[in-house]
Amino acid sequence: MTAEGTTERVLRLLSLLQRRLSWTATELAAELGVTDRSVRRDVERLRALGYPVHATAGVGGGYQLGAGTRLPPLLLDDEEAIATAVSLRLASGGTVAGAGEAALRALAKLDQVMPPRLRAEVRAVHGATETLLGPGVEIDAELLVTLARACRDAVRVRFLYAGRGGEERERTVEPVRMVATSRRWYLMAYDVGRDDWRTFRLDRMREVAATTWRFRPREHPDPVAFVQRGVTEAPYRHLARVRLRARPEQVRELVPPQVGRIEEDRDGWCVLVTGGDDLDRIAVHVAWLGFEAEVLDPPELREAAARLARNLVALAGAGDAGSGALGDSR
Structure with a gap:
């Protein structure tokens, strides 16, 4: 038999071992149309490739594909390849922590070797599928x-x-x-x-x-x-630095990474670095966090915070009667 024929038979053997828990040598030989000796040689070829094929002797014994110390190459049929590619496309959306980047690498490998007919099937399934995600921007x-x-x-x-x-x-x-x-x-x-x-x-x-x-x-x-740093600082007119009496992990639970960067500080404080085009809005967001705060930069943010405080006092009805509902808002 040619090398190409041997390779094809070894791949068929692998497919059979993946299909069922255990096979006898006689059963595998009948499925492959070869002798028991050829089955033993092909099992050794799979082991050399990293597939942990276990053999048990005696009545009821046979060959079984087990778990090894490393992941060997996988053999997927058409339906399995489509299902895997679709799942990887969904996982690449970053909805599972740490999975997005790995899913992209795996998807790139699979897409590179996938036949055009299967690639078209994957695109069709993906195009007909909607997912309930947050208000993010969908990327092709x-x-x-x-x-x-x-x-x-x-x-x-x-x-x-x-x-x-x-x-x-x-x-x-x-x-x-x-x-x-x-x-x-x-x-x-x-x-x-x-x-x-x-x-x-x-x-x-x-x-x-x-x-x-x-x-x-x-x-x-x-x-x-x-x-x-680029998404929290560069695009904005103002860059604010505010000390907060809180642990960094407490602030990170409230401030997404694309909104602000949290820096370590001393004595139970941390520093929030965030950007914005409107200092009044930054003051509102910092106040909303609910922590004791100290403005480091820019000085104009203190003025915005003072305006916010006066407006809130007026809104609560504690200001002068003639000050109006919004005080001296700009």
Whole structure:
């Protein structure tokens, strides 16, 4: 028998072992149309590939596929491949802590070897499926797979990117990592045209294409910290730093990572760093947290907090009768 025929038979043997708990050598030989000796040789080939095939002697004995110390290559039929790909697409949405990135890597591997007919089936199932998630921005799974491959293979990516004002410009980047928050996906990459690291929102990308230009990975900042700093500080007119009498974990339960960054401080305090275009709104959000607070920067935030305090006093009916319901609100 040719090597190709042997490989095909070994794969069939693996499929049989995955289908049922235990097989005798005679049963496997009958299914495969070979001798018991050929079955023993094929079992050894599977073991060499990392599959833990256990053998028991005597009456009722046989071969059984067990659990090993590492994960060997998996053999999936068409239905299993479709089910796995659909599940990975859903998991890549980041709804399970720590699963999104791993799901993307697995999806990129599976998508690379999946026949076009099965890929079309996966897209059809995904397109007919809705999920009840939070108010986040939905990202096309094909875009996630494209960027995941580019990060893995260290190839440049080219796309049109819409700025805050809506204008589109072509960007060429060297992607490092995607970071998902509860609402959005971001890409950390080295912007070739601007010669610096940048954060890109995936929902603002269009016509994304991986090039054939491979690059040597550069030393880079921590992707999660870099993206968090970018989304909490860079886009806003004001950057506020407020000390809170609370443990960092208490504040993190109330402040999503895309809204603010929590820094360690001394004596039971921590520092909230957050951005915004309106200081009055920042004052409201800080007050809503319910912790004793001290404004560090900017000084104008103290004025906003004072306005908020006067307005709340007036709203509670404790102010002057002629001050009005909103006091001296701007």
